[in-house]
Amino acid sequence: MKFTAPLVGGRLEKRYKRFLADVVLEDGSAVTAHCANPGSMLGLKEPGSRVWLSLSDNPKRKLKYSWEVIEADGALVGINTAHPNKLVEEALEAGRIDGLSGFASLRREVKYGKNSRIDILLESDAGAKTYVEVKNVHLMRQPGLAEFPDSVTARGAKHLGELADMVADGHRAAMVFLVQRPDCDRLSLAGDIDPTYAAAFAAARAAGVETYAIGCDVRLDGIDAIRPVTLEIA
Template sequence: MKFPTPLLRGRLVKRYKRFLADVILDSGEEVTATCPNTGSMMGLATPGAVVWLSESASPTRKYPHTWEMVEADLGQGPVLVGINTNHPNRLVSEAIAAGHITEVAGYASLRREVKYGLSSRIDILLEDPAKGLAYVEIKNVHLSRRTGLAEFPDSVTERGAKHLAELSAMVAAGHRAVMLYLIQRADAEHFTLAGDIDPRYAEAFARAREAGVEAIAYACRLTPEEIVITNPVPFEA
C-alpha cells in the first residue's frame, strides 16, 4: 500500500481525547492530527516521540493530518510502527489478491465487510466453489514490550473476544475461520497474546483454537512512502 504522498515527519506533543494528537512538524508548524487508533497505544504515545503524518487535500476535513506511524526503540535502534487501524483490511486484501498470504491463497473471490453472525461484519470473506467459505478476521498489532516479540491486545477488547466466538460459530457451521494478526512493525520475530492485559481475550482465543479457528500472524515493512506485508511470524507459547 503506497501513500499518495510521502508522510510528514514531526514530534509528538501529546495524544488526547483518544482520537487527537498535537504534533510539531519538522517545518516548525504545529498541527492537530486525527489518531485512528482506539487502543491504549502503550509505549507509542510518549511526548517527544518521532511521528509520521499523512495529509489529506480534502477541503471538508476538520483535521487534514492523520497520524500514521511512530518511531519506537526497545534498545536495538528505532523502528517504524504503524498505528493506523484503518489500513490492515486493505493491506491484507492486497496481499491475499497477490498470493502473498499462502494460508488463504487460491480462493476465487474476496469480499470485505460482509455481514455475518448476530450483528457483525467479517473483515474478509473468501469464497470458492471447491474450497467453500473462509471467514478472515484481522487485528492490527503494534504493541511490543520485549525486543522481537509483538503482542495483542494493548488494552481490554470485549469486541475482540466476541469476534473469536463468532469465528468459532462459523467453524461449527462447516466453514473455515482464520484469525489474522497483522503486525505493523518490522522487528517482530515472534507473536503472542498479552494475557496479562486482557486475560478474557486470551481465554476466548484458547476456546476458539480448540473449536478449530486458525490463527496466523504476518509482519510488515514500513517506510514513509509505503507499507508492505512481508513474512509470517511464528506464535510464542
C-alpha cells in the same frame, strides 16, 4: 500499500482523547492530527517521538492530518488501524499467507454473525467460505516479540466467538494478526492485559478457528505485509 502523497514529519506533543494527537511539524507549526487507533498504544505515544502524518485534500475533513507512523525502539511503526484490512487483502492476493490461498473471490466488510461484519470473506469456485478477521498489532514489550492486545477488547473476544460459530456451521474461519512493525518475528497474547481475550482465543482455537500472523515492512512511502511471524501461543 503506497501512501498517496509524501508524509509530513514532526514531533509528538501528546496523544489524548484516544483519537487526537498534537504534533509540532518540522517547520515549527503546531497541528492536531486524527489518530485512527482505539487502543492504548502502549509504548508508542511518548512525547518528543518522531512521527509522520498524511495530509488529506478533502475540504470536508475537520482534521486534515492523520497520524500514520512513529519511530519507536529504533524502528518505524505503523499506528493507523484503518490500514490492516487493506494490507492483509494485498498479502492474500499475493499469496503471502500460507494456508489462505486458492480462493476465487475476496470481499470485505460482509455481514455475518450477530450484527457484525467480517473483515474479509474468501470463497472458492465451489462456494466454500473462509471467514477472516484481521487484528492490528504493534505492541512490543520484549525485543522481537509482538503482543496482542494492548488494551482490553471486549469486541475482539466477541469476534472470536463469532468465528467459532462459523466453524460450527461448517465453514473455515481464521484470525490474522497484522504486525505493523518490522522488528518483531514472533507474536504472543498479552494475557496480563486482557485475560478474557486470551481465554476466548483458546476457546476459538479449540473450536477449529485457524490463526496466522504476518509482519510488515514499514516505510515512509508505504507499508507492505510481507513476512511470516511465528505464533508463540500455547
